[in-house]
């Protein structure tokens with residue numbers, strides 16, 4: 001065990017804590033020490049190094065020690081600080097929601113691409129019998145279309161998209177009232193609550209089945225039961241199982257959503273699903289079997305894993 005320093009300056013505290021975490025097998029020991037100390041002192045991580053020889057007062061030291069003990073017992077850093085960065089946004093998290101994962105930014109990027117493609121190719125298109133716009137191809141300034149996220153959790157994904165796509169309005173669904181409260185709070189903090197309507201719903205059950213959405217995306221629970229049993233304690237004991245567990249093979253909810261989604265998505269609109277390790281092929285097959293989709297493709301994350309499956313809702317005409 002590390003020897004306690006003579007004086008608990010910021011630098012000495014960081015060194016001692018990182019060392020302590022390392023010997024206790026806590027993941028990312030240095031980063032955890034920095035984030036928890038910055039949180040305790042209400043400063044940025046960079047500030048820690050600008051004030052490295054400032055000593056902690058006894059009250060700060062006591063609050064910091066309490067966090068160190070909780071982290072050592074497995075509690076995730078993001079629940080201890082109540083924040084996580086996602087898509088460069090500061091997202092509030094509580095134990096009611098899954099902590100946004102960096103790989104989920106791939107879902108956001110893939111959805112942005114799909115939304116832009118939709119806007120260029122479909123949004124201005126007139127329905128059967130309608131006149132061509134008299135102004136030629138110029139799109140109206142106010143062109144607006146709808147997106148839907150199923151299972152918003154903290155709201156990180158739908159909020160990231162709402163900030164990037166100011167002309168879109170969104171519906172965000174979740175079964176968990178606790179999660180919806182966190183998502184609404186995040187949307188308010190990011191100033192997009194006027195364009196995201198949150199609603200409690202078991203998958204799509206709360207919505208009328210009309211093909212209203214240009215985009216439907218979801219990071220549903222997809223962890224197979226046997227795999228969940230083997231997850232690290234910091235996930236299994238602290239994050240909501242309802243946000244992770246997807247039944248025996250992990251695909252229970254994804255299967256249902258693929259079945260329900262065609263009724264809600266416009267022809268030429270896009271469905272995007274985050275998937276787990278080894279699931280992209282099965283999910284591709286489910287989309288193919290449904291007959292309602294074309295242009296099915298998988299998108300890899302930074303570690304080379306097929307993380308998102310994207311498909312286009314076929315146009316009724318073909």
Ligand code: GLN
Nearest residue numbers: 219220221222223243244
């Ligand atoms: N990627 C998450 C994990 O590893 C799982 C998220 C999910 O089930 N949607 O814990």
